[in-house]
Amino acid sequence: MLSFTEENYLKALLHLTMEFEDKVEAGTNELAFYLGVKPATATDMLKKLKEKKLIQYEKYGKISLSETGRKKAIEILRKHRLWETFLYEKLEFTWDEVHEVAEQLEHIHSPKLVDKLDKFLGYPEVDPHGDSIPNAKGELKQSFKKTLSEVETGTSCKMVAVKDNTAAFLQYVSKLNLRIDTTIQVLSRQDYDGSMELLISGSKIMVSQKFAENILIV
Amino acid sequence: MLSFTEENYLKALLHLTMEFEDKVEAGTNELAFYLGVKPATATDMLKKLKEKKLIQYEKYGKISLSETGRKKAIEILRKHRLWETFLYEKLEFTWDEVHEVAEQLEHIHSPKLVDKLDKFLGYPEVDPHGDSIPNAKGELKQSFKKTLSEVETGTSCKMVAVKDNTAAFLQYVSKLNLRIDTTIQVLSRQDYDGSMELLISGSKIMVSQKFAENILIV
DNA sequence: CTAATTATTTAGATTAACCTAACAATTTTA
């Protein structure tokens, strides 16, 4: 049985090796920074995870998940996203509140619980942030979506997910009346700083490039 | 914030100081045995819990919960029983499966989660084992119920809870068609070993004294 | 292609939660 901490390392590695289409490895510092620990700490854990055959790793080399490591990580991601969906759909949590609690709930060990929860929620495909939920077989629909910042001026698109999961960002998105499935029309763009003028359900708003880079669209 | 382990010690102390009406203290060995650790380990933790003002304790003396310690312990008990109820009522778990998972879920930290869960479940008063669920104010209806072994021969009673929460016992109870609210008629009793002949919804069964001592009735 | 910079590992500590073995206090029993 994996410890809470080991699970977090695997989850972090899954995240870091899926950041963009061709990224399949991570570095020690990158991992340590992501987890909020010192590189020396990460090195110790990497040795242990290698020992347990959960990762591929050689001293001074890059890190990637093994097949079993990836399986484990996806299980945790599945639990995380199912719990977020539960909190959002059944317990009236807002989308900026669910992540923190799911960080704890994802470590509950009980295969029966996960599958019953999935059933109870009606086998949802995406979580409250628009992220795809791995199914019971451990299959994850991974699609690398375009961001709002890449949309051509004058065209329309639909928001399908968010990239940033911090409460601050999510609350701001909500305040702008943006949510999953909202149609966005790009009216204009400032060459100077990349900020964009948008039309959302009748009202015009202005957003920064940084903001637009965290809205995923289709 | 209390650790997982500290929470388990407090919960154990709450249990041990509520075993019967006049029991308000526990001993080091008793506590250690209940938690499955060595007495030396318990002594260490007792010092820490005393330091944090969660218990009353003097070297070589008896242990009892402080007001804050009791509050904390009841919060955990509340979570435990609400989660058991959730698993049983919403996720189709059987009553012998819920405890193990609730042992993990009870340590999730989120005041909002507990209260939303309570609301979602319709503010249940008892868990699947008939145990009273503390309310949001931390009030616990504690009633010391009679056991089936104390019922007079020839009279009837109603099962309201079970004392033993092990899967083996609960499965056996189910197999005998006994559940919360079942009416039990005591037909006869063996002087020799205290075993009892019961009438349950039309069929006669024989149970041991040990068994009868773990069925709570009214 | 060396020197500077960056990335990573090693060495040596710390803390929480556990253990065993030995010792000390308390309670029971004869």
Place this chain on the structure above:
DNA sequence: TAAAATTGTTAGGTTAATCTAAATAATTAG
């Protein structure tokens, strides 16, 4: 009430997960 039994504590370790400081490898830049 003294010996025996029980209960509880202390001393000294271990392991997992963390840290800081120092050393080393790899990469980048001039």
